[in-house]
Amino acid sequence: MACRFILQNPSKRKLLHSTFASRSASTLVLAEHEGGSIKAQSLSAVVAANSISRDNPVSLLLAGSGSSLQQAAEKAATCHPCISQVLVADSDKFAYPLAEPWGKLIQLVQLKGGYSHVIATSSSFGKNILPRAAALLDVSPVTDVVEINGPNQFIRPIYAGNALCTVRYTGASPCMLSVRSTSFPVPPLGDSKSDGASISEVDLSTLDEESIGKSRFIKLSSEETDRPDLGSARVVVTGGRALKSAENFKMIEKLAEKLGAAVGATRAAVDAGFVPNELQVGQTGKIVAPELYMAFGVSGAIQHLAGMKDSKVIVAVNKDADAPIFQVADYGLVGDLFEAIPDLLEKLPEKK
Numbered sequence: 203m204a205c206r207f208i209l210q211n212p213s214k215r216k217l218l219h220s221t222f223a224s225r226s227a228s229t230l231v232l233a234e235h236e237g238g239s240i241k242a243q244s245l246s247a248v249v250a251a252n253s254i255s256r257d258n259p260v261s262l263l264l265a266g267s268g269s270s271l272q273q274a275a276e277k278a279a280t281c282h283p284c285i286s287q288v289l290v291a292d293s294d295k296f297a298y299p300l301a302e303p304w305g306k307l308i309q310l311v312q313l314k315g316g317y318s319h320v321i322a323t324s325s326s327f328g329k330n331i332l333p334r335a336a337a338l339l340d341v342s343p344v345t346d347v348v349e350i351n352g353p354n355q356f357i358r359p360i361y362a363g364n365a366l367c368t369v370r371y372t373g374a375s376p377c378m379l380s381v382r383s384t385s386f387p388v389p390p391l392g393d394s395k396s397d398g399a400s401i402s403e404v405d406l407s408t409l410d411e412e413s414i415g416k417s418r419f420i421k422l423s424s425e426e427t428d429r430p431d432l433g434s435a436r437v438v439v440t441g442g443r444a445l446k447s448a449e450n451f452k453m454i455e456k457l458a459e460k461l462g463a464a465v466g467a468t469r470a471a472v473d474a475g476f477v478p479n480e481l482q483v484g485q486t487g488k489i490v491a492p493e494l495y496m497a498f499g500v501s502g503a504i505q506h507l508a509g510m511k512d513s514k515v516i517v518a519v520n521k522d523a524d525a526p527i528f529q530v531a532d533y534g535l536v537g538d539l540f541e542a543i544p545d546l547l548e549k550l551p552e553k554k
């Protein structure tokens with residue numbers, strides 16, 4: 203499969219972009235930050251950027267407002283030797299990741315910096331922002347990349363992860379990519395031997411209210427939890443429809459608590475109202491690849507496997523010996539989860 207473009211006005215495009223093949227690589231990474239630090243997923247995007255070519259200066263774009271943005275920028279400047287500069291867009295307009303202002307920001311930064319590649323993670327942030335920025339830049343993004351083989355060749359899953367497709371990007375610059383963070387291991391923070399990248403403010407004077415768009419942030423509803431983030435947890439405990447009720451699903455939560463794990467769910471469990479949508483793992487949920495994935499009462503439908511089959515060790519408990527989950531499981535127990543989970547809870551030590 204090749205990415206091709208239908209150019210409505212090719213001469214106009216030439217003003218904005220040099221052709222992809224003629225440029226040496228330089229990459230803009232769109233980074234997310236929280237509590238004064240870069241999110242681990244964004245560090246995966248840096249690792250991905252670094253694998254495009256050896257000589258590939260990486261610029262990190264951070265946007266938001268307040269002191270936590272500046273803290274994140276300072277940490278980002280030393281977090282990986284390939285980062286040559288950190289660009290900071292400090293404005294209330296970027297306090298929340300709305301696609302409209304972010305799209306305009308990326309367009310502004312790209313037109314000034316002329317990057318060959320723009321990379322974000324395939325998180326809800328990247329999925330929201332990248333397509334709008336790509337439309338503004340008149341290019342077609344390559345999404346869900348799991349492997350990078352040079353500046354214009356990428357591997358991405360298709361058919362719910364049942365096949366891998368090699369994409370040769372033949373379009374104009376920038377080549378915009380969203381990458382699966384689970385496929386690009388995160389380096390430890392602060393292990394850079396370099397003195398640190400330069401930090402510069404993005405000149406936002408040309409971004410007026412009108413160009414920013416009409417969307418407004420209203421509110422964010424999120425659950426306060428001490429549990430690790432599902433997308434980056436080392437251990438995930440998932441429950442399926444077999445749990446039967448939200449009350450029973452609490453067993454999964456208790457087990458996760460004892461193991462210091464994140465909680466996951468199948469779509470059937472989410473649709474039945476046992477847990478909120480943000481816990482769904484799979485094709486239309488989160489993609490995870492923890493060191494240990496434990497699945498209780500999960501059949502292993504193809505759409506669920508698409509979100510977890512790259513986990514290092516998979517443990518499945520299902521009373522049906524023919525359940526497809528056992529085809530990907532490293533350890534399987536044919537049995538009743540209503541016996542297995544209480545047994546585990548009893549035998550596991552209390553979390554300190």
Ligand SMILES: Cc1cc2nc3c(=O)[nH]c(=O)nc-3n(C[C@H](O)[C@H](O)[C@H](O)COP(=O)(O)OP(=O)(O)OC[C@H]3O[C@@H](n4cnc5c(N)ncnc54)[C@H](O)[C@@H]3O)c2cc1C
Nearest residue numbers: 442443444468469470484485486487499501505506521539
């Ligand atoms: C376009 C599309 C996108 C989708 N996206 C997703 C997605 O992102 N994520 C996702 O998960 N699904 C997704 N689905 C749905 C998917 O096809 C399955 O329907 C869903 O994953 C099934 O969830 P489940 O395994 O919990 O339920 P079921 O398939 O009903 O399986 C329940 C399992 O529990 C076992 N069981 C029952 N009782 C017990 C017990 N007491 N002890 C132990 N085992 C027991 C049964 O043997 C069975 O294997 C999608 C579907 C479509 C069409």
